Amino acid sequence: xxxxIMTILPELYMLFFSIVFLFLSVGKRKADMFTWAKxxxxxxxxxxxxxxxxxxxxxxxxxxxxxxxxVFKAVFIYGFVFVIFMLGRKNExxxxxxxxxxxxxxxxxxxxxxxxxxxxxxxIAISLEISSYSLYVIVxxxxxxxxxxxxxxxxxxxxxxISSGIMxxxxxxxxxxxxxxxxxxxxxxLPKFLDQPIGILAIILTLAGxxxxxxxxxxxxxxxxxxxxxxxxxxxxxxxxxxVAAAALLIRIVTMASSADxxxxxxxxxxxxxxxxxxxxxxxxxxDIKRLLGYSGIAHAGYLIMGILAMSRDGNAAAIYYMxxxxxxxxxxFYVVLLLSKSGENISLNDLSGLARRAPLLAFTLAVxxxxxxGIPPTGGFTGKLFLFTSAFKAGHLTxxxxxxxxxxxxxxxxxxxxxxxxxxxxxxxEPISLSIHEKALCYVLIFLVLYLGVMPxxxxxxxxxxx
Amino acid sequence: xxxxLIMNPLNFPIxxxxxxxxxxxxxxxxxxxxxxxxxxxxxxxxxxxxxxSLLLYVYFDPSTHLFQFGEFxxxxxxxxxxxxxxxxxxxxxxxxxxTILAPMCVLCSWTAIESRVKEFMFCILIMESAxxxxxxxxxxxxxxxxxxxxxxxxxxxxxVWGGPNKDYASIKFFIYTLFGSVFLLVAIIAIxxxxxxxxxxxxxxxxxSFNFQFWVFLAFxxxxxxxxxxxxxxxxxxxxxxxxxxAGSVFLASVLLKMGTYGFLRFCLPVTPKASxxxxxxxxxxxxxxxxxxxxxxxxxxxxxxxIAYSSVAxxxxxxxxxxxxxxxxxxxxxxxMLNHGVTTGALFLxxxxxxxxxxxxxxxxxxxxxxxxxxxxxxFGLFSISSFAFPGTxxxxxxxxxxxxxxxxxxxxxxxxxxxxxxxAAYMLKLLKQIIWGREDKRPIKDMNIREIAYLIPLAVLVxxxxxFPAPFVHTIEKTITHLTSQMQVFFP
Numbered sequence: 001x002x003x004x005i006m007t008i009l010p011e012l013y014m015l016f017f018s019i020v021f022l023f024l025s026v027g028k029r030k031a032d033m034f035t036w037a038k039x040x041x042x043x044x045x046x047x048x049x050x051x052x053x054x055x056x057x058x059x060x061x062x063x064x065x066x067x068x069x070x071v072f073k074a075v076f077i078y079g080f081v082f083v084i085f086m087l088g089r090k091n092e093x094x095x096x097x098x099x100x101x102x103x104x105x106x107x108x109x110x111x112x113x114x115x116x117x118x119x120x121x122x123x124i125a126i127s128l129e130i131s132s133y134s135l136y137v138i139v140x141x142x143x144x145x146x147x148x149x150x151x152x153x154x155x156x157x158x159x160x161x162i163s164s165g166i167m168x169x170x171x172x173x174x175x176x177x178x179x180x181x182x183x184x185x186x187x188x189x190l191p192k193f194l195d196q197p198i199g200i201l202a203i204i205l206t207l208a209g210x211x212x213x214x215x216x217x218x219x220x221x222x223x224x225x226x227x228x229x230x231x232x233x234x235x236x237x238x239x240x241x242x243x244v245a246a247a248a249l250l251i252r253i254v255t256m257a258s259s260a261d262x263x264x265x266x267x268x269x270x271x272x273x274x275x276x277x278x279x280x281x282x283x284x285x286x287x288d289i290k291r292l293l294g295y296s297g298i299a300h301a302g303y304l305i306m307g308i309l310a311m312s313r314d315g316n317a318a319a320i321y322y323m324x325x326x327x328x329x330x331x332x333x334f335y336v337v338l339l340l341s342k343s344g345e346n347i348s349l350n351d352l353s354g355l356a357r358r359a360p361l362l363a364f365t366l367a368v369x370x371x372x373x374x375g376i377p378p379t380g381g382f383t384g385k386l387f388l389f390t391s392a393f394k395a396g397h398l399t400x401x402x403x404x405x406x407x408x409x410x411x412x413x414x415x416x417x418x419x420x421x422x423x424x425x426x427x428x429x430x431e432p433i434s435l436s437i438h439e440k441a442l443c444y445v446l447i448f449l450v451l452y453l454g455v456m457p458x459x460x461x462x463x464x465x466x467x468x
Numbered sequence: 469x470x471x472x473l474i475m476n477p478l479n480f481p482i483x484x485x486x487x488x489x490x491x492x493x494x495x496x497x498x499x500x501x502x503x504x505x506x507x508x509x510x511x512x513x514x515x516x517x518x519x520x521s522l523l524l525y526v527y528f529d530p531s532t533h534l535f536q537f538g539e540f541x542x543x544x545x546x547x548x549x550x551x552x553x554x555x556x557x558x559x560x561x562x563x564x565x566x567t568i569l570a571p572m573c574v575l576c577s578w579t580a581i582e583s584r585v586k587e588f589m590f591c592i593l594i595m596e597s598a599x600x601x602x603x604x605x606x607x608x609x610x611x612x613x614x615x616x617x618x619x620x621x622x623x624x625x626x627x628v629w630g631g632p633n634k635d636y637a638s639i640k641f642f643i644y645t646l647f648g649s650v651f652l653l654v655a656i657i658a659i660x661x662x663x664x665x666x667x668x669x670x671x672x673x674x675x676x677s678f679n680f681q682f683w684v685f686l687a688f689x690x691x692x693x694x695x696x697x698x699x700x701x702x703x704x705x706x707x708x709x710x711x712x713x714x715a716g717s718v719f720l721a722s723v724l725l726k727m728g729t730y731g732f733l734r735f736c737l738p739v740t741p742k743a744s745x746x747x748x749x750x751x752x753x754x755x756x757x758x759x760x761x762x763x764x765x766x767x768x769x770x771x772x773x774x775x776i777a778y779s780s781v782a783x784x785x786x787x788x789x790x791x792x793x794x795x796x797x798x799x800x801x802x803x804x805x806m807l808n809h810g811v812t813t814g815a816l817f818l819x820x821x822x823x824x825x826x827x828x829x830x831x832x833x834x835x836x837x838x839x840x841x842x843x844x845x846x847x848x849f850g851l852f853s854i855s856s857f858a859f860p861g862t863x864x865x866x867x868x869x870x871x872x873x874x875x876x877x878x879x880x881x882x883x884x885x886x887x888x889x890x891x892x893x894a895a896y897m898l899k900l901l902k903q904i905i906w907g908r909e910d911k912r913p914i915k916d917m918n919i920r921e922i923a924y925l926i927p928l929a930v931l932v933x934x935x936x937x938f939p940a941p942f943v944h945t946i947e948k949t950i951t952h953l954t955s956q957m958q959v960f961f962p
Contacts, residue, residue, distance in 0.1 A: 371620060377613035390547065393657045405650035412646050416639060424627040424635055458544045
């Protein structure tokens with residue numbers, strides 16, 4: 001029993017975290033939620049890191065705790081802690097809903113943690129829904145009720161529900177063919193069906209749920225609208241942590257098709273190419289930074305697929321590495337957006353003008369993150385892309401490598417625009433933006449992480465190779 | 469430890485030091501508030517690094533073609549990426565050129581840059597780090613990281629401290645260069661998959677299939693041709709040069725353009741010799757077009773900086789002409805021409821910067837007739853101008869002579885057109901010089917150069933004459949490497 005609890009300690013802790021806030025939300029006395037959340041999330045970080053060596057098969061083999069899942073849990077909790085720490089200013093969420101907000105963030109992270117440990121179709125579906133439903137609830141929680149976040153919430157719910165439906169439909173095919181819901185069994189039986197259309201169809205449909213989370217073309221429609229409509233913090237979370245989880249599950253499921261015929265890989269190549277090209281080209285004309293990042297996310301989903309379609313250990317490790325880098329570089333840009341937005345409003349490109357004068361540190365954080373998103377050395381974005389390109393090339397998919405390279409050039413236009421606005425445009429208002437000590441510290445941490453991931457990838461890369 | 473690298477004879481890692489001293493200097497700058505102190509630290513860092521790199525010249529062994537002062541450390545073992553540094557005859561002078569120009573760039577910005585001095589000096593030092601790194605790196609990924617890392621500070625130099633049209637110029641520069649670089653990256657990955665490592669010397673002189681060489685050469689050539697810049701990829705250059713602050717123009721003209729020709733010498737010829745031979749005629753034609761076209765455009769310029777920028781297109785055309793003549797003389801001349809162009813054009817941009825600080829105009833007319841007002845200045849300017857059109861006794865003469873000898877050996881027609889281009893150079897430079905010295909009669913309250921300005925032009929003037937009158941030490945140092953390169957390439961030629 002004790003061993004059982006120790007293996008799933010991170011999940012239990014996240015449950016505890018959410019329940020604490022459930023009680024705080026019904027209590028009369030409004031405690032200082034921010035401090036509570038920060039302290040509790042840090043404890044969660046420690047617990048997750050400590051239990052990184054946990055191993056075990058639980059619930060009759062439906063739930064597997066291994067290095068792969070534990071590494072991802074650590075990445076989620078990092079993202080979670082960062083998002084909680086970024087939510088320092090009281091301008092994002094109605095204060096009355098703050099406790100609920102933290103509760104649902106906690107539940108969502110819990111769902112993602114369960115997701116990466118699930119190795120059985122029904123557990124996967126349930127974990128995914130735990131995570132998604134929490135997010136459906138927090139999208140409309142934005143200070144100053146307008147229609148835009150309600151619209152975003154509805155869209156998110158509908159698109160989410162439809163893609164979940166498609167996913168479960170695909171799972172039913174998998175079950176129908178293999179007579180099992182356990183991935184270990186499916187992997188064993190499925191190859192027989194992979195040369196038939198139904199096998200490919202089943203896997204692609206099953207992947208739809210994760211393509212949705214990842215906002216991969218053609219499941220990307222929600223991303224820009226939800227990014228724009230949800231509060232800045234919520235967007236920060238939605239744009240980062242769930243995508244990492246989606247990448248994890250993609251890797252798990254695609255390994256089932258490792259002996260797949262070229263048709264499956266071709267479908268992935270086409271999706272990746274369309275996704276990055278579409279995301280980058282539409283990104284060019286965006287004015288709202290969050291919308292811009294929405295399209296950038298679509299493009300990055302395409303890059304990520306490059307690692308997965310290589311169907312190799314290196315490719316998967318590269319994909320995980322890229323997701324980790326993606327997490328931190330996105331956090332960097334979003335943090336600048338959060339700090340720039342005085343009353344929780346959206347930030348447009350023009351609001352950036354003169355940023356280098358008003359807040360040099362913010363401008364620098366933005367520049368490092370944007371260059372990383374574009375994939376310029378010595379940032380993590382470059383190193384991640386290098387690994388992705390190399391593994392895709394190694395698997396013989398030169399076409400997608402060239403498409404990826406061309407896309408890098410297209411995307412530089414709008415990433416550079418972020419830097420250009422903040423460095424070479426004169427400010428409309430010149431009042432400096434004052435940052436508190438811990439806001440500055442967080443900026444430095446993000447800059448450091450993005451550069452560190454660029455220059456010193458070996459330790460993590462080794463870990464990921466062991467994990468996949 | 470390996471067959472291509474002679475380990476460092478000194479008891480400290482000199483190449484790493486040369487790369488990271490400016491970086492450390494830049495980081496120190498971040499903690500300083502006073503602008504004067506910032507400039508002082510930046511200058512000291514530059515000079516220190518120059519002295520360190522002088523050690524390279526002192527201990528350089530010209531009797532071998534191997535890479536010297538080698539350093540090796542494992543970096544990303546999973547992908548066989550290593551931290552390998554080493555220099556040979558091709559790079560030694562390019563590094564010296566970089567390190568001597570860096571303190572000059574600090575000096576020439578002493579009063580010209582008034583806002584955000586700290587950030588400016590930070591960018592200059594980071595640039596220096598990356599540029600030295602590019603020339604030292606013997607691992608493709610390391611090379612690529614330095615190569616791209618230059619982009620960001622250079623972009624900022626133009627975008628923040630540039631002229632009125634800086635927005636357009638900086639974006640154009642960035643996107644053009646990045647466009648070339650991504651294909652370079654794809655080519656690098658292709659070579660990695662063919663050889664199993666990112667090691668540059670290991671990739672040289674392997675018998676790859678012609679098809680492989682063909683595509684790798686094309687990917688390389690796009691990246692390097694944009695950087696050189698060769699016709700028709702040159703359009704970013706006038707915009708970037710014109711809008712950049714003086715220090716930025718100097719770095720661009722003197723070092724960044726050399727990276728393109730360096731790339732041809734270091735990667736295209738040794739890695740893809742067959743394809744180089746195949747493409748050589750096309751490259752020769754493009755070079756000649758650049759020489760003639762650059763010359764004609766220069767004739768019609770009224771903006772001093774633009775004129776010098778276009779003259780760079782023509783001069784670099786000579787360098788690529790030398791490289792793709794694929795002869796010993798041509799290659800030596802190309803390398804000399806790279807150095808000469810770095811010294812001369814860098815000096816000319818510094819000169820333009822000096823008058824710009826006084827008249828706040830780059831128009832030739834506004835700066836005309838300085839002969840009586842600024843005699844010292846005109847002396848220097850005259851020297852650099854005549855060196856620019858390869859007047860005998862100046863450095864460019866030696867380089868162009870070598871190149872023309874190399875070219876005439878096999879391609880008489882091409883050589884003929886190149887000579888026409890050389891005459892054009894004399895025409896536009898003399899026209900400029902005439903305007904600057906005698907163009908106007910009226911007296912204007914302009915002061916002549918001060919000690920600081922003379923101080924940073926003198927070393928360049930000395931180099932111009934030294935390399936022109938006594939080029940033996942330079943030729944001697946690069947000879948072995950180039951001879952080895954040509955002899956190795958002969959193996960692959962039918």
